[in-house]
Amino acid sequence: MEPPLPTADVEAPADAPPPIAKPRQRIPVVTLLACAACISVFIGLSLEDDTRHWATLSKWGFFSANRIREGAYWGLITSAFVHLEIWHVAFNVYWLYLLGIRLEREIGSLRWLALVLSSALVSSAAEVTFAGTTGIGASGVVYALFGFMWVTRRRFPSFQSALDQRTIILFFAWLVGCLFLTLSHTWNVGNAAHFAGLLFGAGCGAWLIYQPRRSLIATAVSVVAVSSFVGLFWAPWSGEWASWRGYRAYLKGDFKSAIHWYQKGLELGEDKVWSWQNLAYSYYALGEAGHYKYALEFVRGLDENVAKQIESELANNKKK
Numbered sequence: 001m002e003p004p005l006p007t008a009d010v011e012a013p014a015d016a017p018p019p020i021a022k023p024r025q026r027i028p029v030v031t032l033l034a035c036a037a038c039i040s041v042f043i044g045l046s047l048e049d050d051t052r053h054w055a056t057l058s059k060w061g062f063f064s065a066n067r068i069r070e071g072a073y074w075g076l077i078t079s080a081f082v083h084l085e086i087w088h089v090a091f092n093v094y095w096l097y098l099l100g101i102r103l104e105r106e107i108g109s110l111r112w113l114a115l116v117l118s119s120a121l122v123s124s125a126a127e128v129t130f131a132g133t134t135g136i137g138a139s140g141v142v143y144a145l146f147g148f149m150w151v152t153r154r155r156f157p158s159f160q161s162a163l164d165q166r167t168i169i170l171f172f173a174w175l176v177g178c179l180f181l182t183l184s185h186t187w188n189v190g191n192a193a194h195f196a197g198l199l200f201g202a203g204c205g206a207w208l209i210y211q212p213r214r215s216l217i218a219t220a221v222s223v224v225a226v227s228s229f230v231g232l233f234w235a236p237w238s239g240e241w242a243s244w245r246g247y248r249a250y251l252k253g254d255f256k257s258a259i260h261w262y263q264k265g266l267e268l269g270e271d272k273v274w275s276w277q278n279l280a281y282s283y284y285a286l287g288e289a290g291h292y293k294y295a296l297e298f299v300r301g302l303d304e305n306v307a308k309q310i311e312s313e314l315a316n317n318k319k320k
Contacts (some may be wrong), residue, residue, distance in 0.1 A: 129231025
């Protein structure tokens with residue numbers, strides 16, 4: 001015989017634990033805004049007449065390395081939201097959303113935003129430092145999110161659904177594959193941004209979960225960050241940086257220093273036509289006629305039109 005059903009409310013024992021409410025899912029607002037920003041900038045650029053000029057690109061937050069060195073440091077962040085190809089924006093937005101919604105729900109919107117902005121700075125700066133060009137796209141940020149979640153996936157079970165073994169292999173295979181394609185001169189990829197983003201994100205994740213070693217981990221993360229930024233101010237291994245120093249010296253009227261840096265840029269592989277063109281201007285401004293004629297004829301051997309441009313500009317300056 002079954003016991004009768006209770007006809008009144010039954011009070012729980014005084015020592016019974018309170019019921020566990022189902023956790024409320026945060027709406028990943030910042031992730032959605034970041035994805036929307038990438039898509040909006042891509043659409044805006046697609047409507048421009050010419051995306052090959054810096055005047056157009058800078059309107060949407062993508063600046064040259066020299067412009068950033070001259071103070072447009074916000075470009076390190078805004079360039080992460082700029083994409084020029086449909087496959088690029090689709091690939092990055094997909095992973096930004098897939099990884100971002102889980103990470104934002106676990107660590108909160110403010111921490112997620114801090115991680116994204118700092119990883120954009122570090123990964124973009126790494127491109128300037130090690131590649132001499134401005135990084136473009138959110139790949140460095142995506143690798144930072146991946147690195148953070150990969151290291152902390154056992155602490156946050158929700159990460160494991162996004163980072164199964166196949167996805168982890170995909171990310172590391174893409175990392176190595178892009179490096180191979182760049183070194184083989186098949187396809188130029190922002191490898192510095194990928195590696196810097198991965199190391200920075202993984203370091204931030206390690207700092208969170210390995211509390212006894214936080215000081216050591218913080219030091220390692222700081223080394224990654226500082227190494228990424230050093231090229232903004234000092235990069236003697238870079239022909240692009242040497243040429244920028246020469247250009248700045250020329251604008252200041254220090255033509256001897258300009259010649260030194262243009263020659264250094266040539267030694268480091270900077271564009272010959274551009275370098276010799278600026279050497280010709282520098283020798284002319286310094287009054288070294290022999291060196292000017294030599295540089296002009298060298299330019300003529302490389303590009304007749306540029307040589308004519310030099311002669312025309314200097315002739316017009318004489319008339320003025």
